Amino acid sequence: MKCDGIPSGCAISGMMSENGRRIDGTEIIRSIACMHDRSNGLGGGFAAYGIYPKRKDMYAFHMMFDNAGAKEATEEFFKDYFNVDKDEVIPTQKGYGISNPPILWRYFLEVPENKLEFLSERDYVTKTVMKINSEIEGSFVASSGKNMGAFKGVGYPEDIGRFYKLEEYSAYIWTAHGRFPTNTPGWWGGAHPFTLLDWSVVHNGEISSYGINKRYLEMFGYKLELRTDTEVIAYLFDLLVRRHKLPVDKAILALASPFWKDIDRMEPEQQKIATAIRQVYGSSLLNGPFSVIIGHSRGMIGLNDRIKLRPMTAARKDDMLYMASEESAIREIAQDLDSVWSPRAGTAVIGMVRAEVE
Amino acid sequence: MKIDAKGMHYRQLNKMIRDAVASGEKEFELDNVGGQRYIGAGMNENVKITINGTPGNDLGAFMNGPRVIVNANAQDGIANTMNAGEIIVHGNVGDIIGYGMRGGKLYIKGDAGYRVGIHMKEYKKQIPVIIAGGTAGDFFGEYMAGGIMILLGMNGKSPLVGDYVGTGMHGGVMYIRGKVDPYHLGKEVCCLELSEEDTKLISGYLKEFCDCFNFEFNEIMKEKFTKLVPLSLRPYGNLYVY
Numbered sequence: 395m396k397c398d399g400i401p402s403g404c405a406i407s408g409m410m411s412e413n414g415r416r417i418d419g420t421e422i423i424r425s426i427a428c429m430h431d432r433s434n435g436l437g438g439g440f441a442a443y444g445i446y447p448k449r450k451d452m453y454a455f456h457m458m459f460d461n462a463g464a465k466e467a468t469e470e471f472f473k474d475y476f477n478v479d480k481d482e483v484i485p486t487q488k489g490y491g492i493s494n495p496p497i498l499w500r501y502f503l504e505v506p507e508n509k510l511e512f513l514s515e516r517d518y519v520t521k522t523v524m525k526i527n528s529e530i531e532g533s534f535v536a537s538s539g540k541n542m543g544a545f546k547g548v549g550y551p552e553d554i555g556r557f558y559k560l561e562e563y564s565a566y567i568w569t570a571h572g573r574f575p576t577n578t579p580g581w582w583g584g585a586h587p588f589t590l591l592d593w594s595v596v597h598n599g600e601i602s603s604y605g606i607n608k609r610y611l612e613m614f615g616y617k618l619e620l621r622t623d624t625e626v627i628a629y630l631f632d633l634l635v636r637r638h639k640l641p642v643d644k645a646i647l648a649l650a651s652p653f654w655k656d657i658d659r660m661e662p663e664q665q666k667i668a669t670a671i672r673q674v675y676g677s678s679l680l681n682g683p684f685s686v687i688i689g690h691s692r693g694m695i696g697l698n699d700r701i702k703l704r705p706m707t708a709a710r711k712d713d714m715l716y717m718a719s720e721e722s723a724i725r726e727i728a729q730d731l732d733s734v735w736s737p738r739a740g741t742a743v744i745g746m747v748r749a750e751v752e
Numbered sequence: 753m754k755i756d757a758k759g760m761h762y763r764q765l766n767k768m769i770r771d772a773v774a775s776g777e778k779e780f781e782l783d784n785v786g787g788q789r790y791i792g793a794g795m796n797e798n799v800k801i802t803i804n805g806t807p808g809n810d811l812g813a814f815m816n817g818p819r820v821i822v823n824a825n826a827q828d829g830i831a832n833t834m835n836a837g838e839i840i841v842h843g844n845v846g847d848i849i850g851y852g853m854r855g856g857k858l859y860i861k862g863d864a865g866y867r868v869g870i871h872m873k874e875y876k877k878q879i880p881v882i883i884a885g886g887t888a889g890d891f892f893g894e895y896m897a898g899g900i901m902i903l904l905g906m907n908g909k910s911p912l913v914g915d916y917v918g919t920g921m922h923g924g925v926m927y928i929r930g931k932v933d934p935y936h937l938g939k940e941v942c943c944l945e946l947s948e949e950d951t952k953l954i955s956g957y958l959k960e961f962c963d964c965f966n967f968e969f970n971e972i973m974k975e976k977f978t979k980l981v982p983l984s985l986r987p988y989g990n991l992y993v994y
Binding site for chain 1: 762786787789805806807808809825827828844846847863865866867889890891914935
């Protein structure tokens with residue numbers, strides 16, 4: 395899988411309308427296509443938010459099945475665990491060099507009330523996602539959030555985008571990934587984004603703390619089955635922000651903690667917070683080179699590792715926030731920008747949609 | 753020669769330039785550049801390339817002669833192992849610029865990213881020069897082995913330079929306009945005052961720099977510079993020897 399001497403590195407791109415304006419998928423495809431040479435055709439994918447307004451209160455499960463048997467087994471499972479409002483094929487079109495796709499199907503699900511005696515709804519859904527991925531052979535959940543979806547596979551990202559007909563979807567947040575797998579396999583389930591509930595992660599780099607993060611997450615019931623490091627980032631956000639209710643900026647202090655030498659120089663109050671977070675959440679520290687864009691239904695977060703070993707540029711234009719591995723990928727879709735900047739290492743760019751946006 | 757680079761792959765664009773150079777073309781203006789890599793890379797001829805739009809990574813890598821002018825921001829890896837020529841950027845630049853640079857000049861109007869001039873080197877008259885008018889990120893001049901780097905901070909942003917300045921530095925010299933917090937310095941550098949010769953040396957380059965970007969030379973020289981040199985030519989000579 396290693397390709398020495400070929401100029402590369404994954405590509406990521408994200409765009410968000412703070413006002414919740416819906417934008418079709420052609421722009422994000424153009425943006426990620428601009429960085430074509432950062433990928434090698436072994437993975438591409440997109441996350442889109444706001445795409446299922448008619449069923450916005452249901453969990454939209456995007457599924458990948460190796461065969462009809464896996465589909466049947468999963469549907470039996472869904473019948474036991476959910477009320478299935480609707481299921482349909484995820485529309486795709488042939489060509490664009492995409493070969494051997496799995497069966498791609500989506501389900502709009504509601505959780506029966508009697509299932510929630512001892513669990514919150516989202517914990518229940520998380521549990522079912524883990525169960526499917528680890529227990530049903532040949533069945534993988536590509537995404538499981540409300541009013542959002544992940545579209546991913548093996549191929550160049552622009553080809554994957556056309557394969558899934560993303561021009562037919564309208565979203566207020568889009569993220570995209572072009573993959574150049576180095577030390578984990580290139581397979582359909584292993585393409586980015588990685589998701590859980592409405593969290594999605596696209597990632598350039600590698601998480602060398604994967605082992606520690608994995609063991610930590612397993613203590614909270616997460617099962618890491620997708621054979622790739624990026625998965626931990628999605629689950630860490632779910633654990634820290636959704637379950638432990640840390641504000642996003644504090645969760646960032648756990649994932650990309652300031653160095654102790656810098657904590658020593660902080661004001662007493664800041665020092666206390668940073669120290670406490672490093673002590674409590676030491677096992678959620680992400681080590682290794684990374685730049686990531688995390689999507690969720692209320693916004694988009696960009697983050698670099700603490701010594702900036704992967705690139706990231708951010709930009710604003712009116713109500714739009716953009717982030718990408720290269721500035722040219724932003725300029726490709728928005729030429730006159732109000733501001734462009736390179737976020738500092740370990741410093742998150744936190745974009746939020748307005749409160750009234752649905 | 754004018755080239756509209758809109759939507760063009762870098763191979764096609766760079767081949768067009770090289771073919772035109774081979775048939776005697778001396779001047780290029782590239783419009784709508786959008787992320788094409790390796791522009792000017794490995795070229796030996798004294799041609800002028802003006803870039804309108806955002807050039808891609810490794811601009812001027814292994815370049816050995818051309819003068820490249822970028823009328824926008826530029827990305828990562830500019831002047832990678834560059835040998836001769838000039839790159840003038842009317843904007844900011846990304847990370848790892850001037851990596852292993854061994855000659856020529858790289859003038860940046862605005863800010864530079866992380867790891868500027870890592871392992872730059874020099875040999876006799878081959879002395880690479882990087883000047884940035886704004887700020888720079890961490891690892892400025894890490895493992896620097898030769899050449900000259902000047903950082904001006906003319907936009908008043910703070911911090912002027914990131915952490916680990918000159919970590920592992922064992923050759924060359926840096927001039928930073930203003931004071932550098934010792935906290936930001938690597939263990940292998942020391943700060944000195946500028947001698948008359950230093951001032952004369954940087955004045956020459958800075959006048960050129962001012963001509964490129966319309967900075968006031970006197971304005972730049974009003975502030976005191978800090979000179980950074982390596983403490984040792986072989987900082988890790990005793991590492992791993994026991």
